[in-house]
Amino acid sequence: MRDYLCEDTIAAIGTPLGKGAIGIVRISGKRALPILKEVFRRKSGERVESFENRKMTYGIVVDEFEEPIDEVLVVFMGAPYTFTGEDVAEIHCHGGIVVTRKVLREVLKRGARLAEPGEFTMRAFLHGKIDLTQAEAINELIEARSELYAKVAVKQLEGSLSNKIREIRDRLLETKAFIEAAVDFPDEEIEILETGKIKEKLFEVKDEIEKLLKTYREGRLIKEGIKVAIVGRPNVGKSSLLNAILMEERAIVTEIPGTTRDVIEETVTFKGLPLRLVDTAGIREAGDIVEKIGIEKSIEKLKEADVVLFVIDGSAGFVEDDRRILKLIENRDNVILVINKKDAGLRVKCEKLRNLFKHCVEISAKNLDGIDELAERIMELVVLEPESILDGNEVVLTSERHYELLKRAKESLDKVLTSIDSGYESPEFLSIDIDEALKSLGEIVGEVTTEDMYDIIFSRFCIGK
Ligand SMILES: Nc1nc2c(c(=O)[nH]1)N(C=O)[C@@H](CNc1ccc(C(=O)N[C@@H](CCC(=O)O)C(=O)O)cc1)CN2
Ligand SMILES: Nc1nc2c(ncn2[C@@H]2O[C@H](COP(=O)(O)OP(=O)(O)OP(=O)(O)O)[C@@H](O)[C@H]2O)c(=O)[nH]1
Numbered sequence: 001m002r003d004y005l006c007e008d009t010i011a012a013i014g015t016p017l018g019k020g021a022i023g024i025v026r027i028s029g030k031r032a033l034p035i036l037k038e039v040f041r042r043k044s045g046e047r048v049e050s051f052e053n054r055k056m057t058y059g060i061v062v063d064e065f066e067e068p069i070d071e072v073l074v075v076f077m078g079a080p081y082t083f084t085g086e087d088v089a090e091i092h093c094h095g096g097i098v099v100t101r102k103v104l105r106e107v108l109k110r111g112a113r114l115a116e117p118g119e120f121t122m123r124a125f126l127h128g129k130i131d132l133t134q135a136e137a138i139n140e141l142i143e144a145r146s147e148l149y150a151k152v153a154v155k156q157l158e159g160s161l162s163n164k165i166r167e168i169r170d171r172l173l174e175t176k177a178f179i180e181a182a183v184d185f186p187d188e189e190i191e192i193l194e195t196g197k198i199k200e201k202l203f204e205v206k207d208e209i210e211k212l213l214k215t216y217r218e219g220r221l222i223k224e225g226i227k228v229a230i231v232g233r234p235n236v237g238k239s240s241l242l243n244a245i246l247m248e249e250r251a252i253v254t255e256i257p258g259t260t261r262d263v264i265e266e267t268v269t270f271k272g273l274p275l276r277l278v279d280t281a282g283i284r285e286a287g288d289i290v291e292k293i294g295i296e297k298s299i300e301k302l303k304e305a306d307v308v309l310f311v312i313d314g315s316a317g318f319v320e321d322d323r324r325i326l327k328l329i330e331n332r333d334n335v336i337l338v339i340n341k342k343d344a345g346l347r348v349k350c351e352k353l354r355n356l357f358k359h360c361v362e363i364s365a366k367n368l369d370g371i372d373e374l375a376e377r378i379m380e381l382v383v384l385e386p387e388s389i390l391d392g393n394e395v396v397l398t399s400e401r402h403y404e405l406l407k408r409a410k411e412s413l414d415k416v417l418t419s420i421d422s423g424y425e426s427p428e429f430l431s432i433d434i435d436e437a438l439k440s441l442g443e444i445v446g447e448v449t450t451e452d453m454y455d456i457i458f459s460r461f462c463i464g465k
């Protein structure tokens with residue numbers, strides 16, 4: 001059973017385990033202050049009976065035999081004006097692996113329980129300090145590996161998404177009131193339902209939801225990065241291209257066809273977005289079993305990719321083996337033809353293949369020529385509205401949970417509209433689906449809670465958060 005009532009006092013190390021200048025043990029709950037008094041002494045060994053709220057005090061942590069464990073700074077913050085909304089005590093100790101754990105152990109001995117992953121944040125949510133999207137944003141912030149993602153997460157932590165959702169919800173509530181007005185005054189000869197007006201309002205709300213839904217594509221790219229598969233026949237310079245983009249000798253490059261046999265994945269950040277580059281085995285009629293498996297993987301990666309870089313050796317021209325690979329990627333609009341080995345003289349150019357490839361770049365992986373242009377083209381291909389999304393100032397959906405719930409809300413509104421169009425205009429009937437939409441919106445911010453909420457949200461956090 002989870003402690004949704006927040007009866008226990010919880011504690012955990014809030015900093016990464018490892019060598020660091022400081023390590024913080026955080027305690028939250030009713031017994032935070034008594035526990036702090038139990039473990040903390042002034043340098044002289046004297047007990048401290050009252051702590052000034054939110055002010056650091058210098059001293060030592062002792063074990064039950066009054067033996068000093070570490071020299072520390074501690075702070076007590078009284079409920080409700082704290083991160084969790086409960087009494088919070090923090091012990092800032094030296095950041096060794098042993099010392100921080102020893103301090104935590106003393107705290108646990110005095111009656112605190114080790115916090116579960118995300119439990120501090122869950123308490124902040126349960127006490128109304130933050131809503132669900134803000135709680136999730138804390139985790140996203142911790143997970144963020146690119147500046148842009150961090151920026152989007154901070155905005156969400158500040159409440160940008162919740163504000164947007166609440167705005168949509170309020171408009172929907174207004175619409176509902178408008179529909180129900182017809183029920184409340186049946187005798188007053190108010191027109192049964194002004195369906196035209198109701199529809200107009202519904203369309204407005206739906207439009208807002210759709211706008212938000214559209215941001216998810218970019219949101220996912222910001223969060224997960226752009227998957228770029230580098231494919232082509234052996235020896236055209238795929239691994240050289242990977243190295244050129246990474247600016248390091250990551251993959252083995254030789255003049256022997258069939259050098260790369262396994263998939264190599266590396267990430268670089270370009271304009272704030274992670275580019276997840278995947279170098280693959282050259283595709284051809286396989287020699288041995290290892291190469292065959294490698295080629296199967298190449299084809300798999302090609303299918304998963306957001307962008308496919310189809311590399312050819314321009315100094316050799318567009319040859320039969322290239323043509324065979326072309327069959328695998330036909331009908332895809334996310335392919336960029338990369339004509340490599342420009343330095344060796346090109347026998348085929350972008351212009352000549354214009355009818356086959358909408359996107360084409362001529363490069364020399366060896367001389368690092370054309371690499372920036374290629375990176376630009378990758379961005380152009382996946383990012384629909386670069387200005388609006390990439391500055392990180394707009395509300396962007398990055399969570400599948402939010403996306404699915406918003407989609408559900410939209411579907412409920414579609415049902416209402418269909419009902420109106422089919423003549424089922426009874427207000428009670430229409431309200432059912434409006435309520436469904438409201439419920440989905442409520443679930444996003446956590447006003448409507450579900451049983452598995454903890455498991456889908458907070459258990460993903462690291463311990464101590
Ligand atoms: N030492 C320390 N640093 C930390 C945290 C922490 O818990 N401890 N945080 C943990 O995530 C983050 C900061 N987040 C926090 C959020 C709210 C409050 C807080 O005390 N809120 C009160 C009072 C606000 C005010 O003074 O205006 C409140 O909301 O009522 C503290 C930290 C990052 N840095
Ligand atoms: N002149 C020239 N040679 C290049 C260029 N890029 C790669 N090469 C050479 O082409 C050969 C093959 O390069 P790789 O990068 O190993 O080719 P690959 O496509 O990864 O080959 P496989 O892993 O076997 O599929 C090596 O000898 C490289 O030095 C280029 O831009 N110009």
Ligand SMILES: [Mg+2]
Nearest residue numbers: 238239259260
């Ligand atoms: Mg290779």
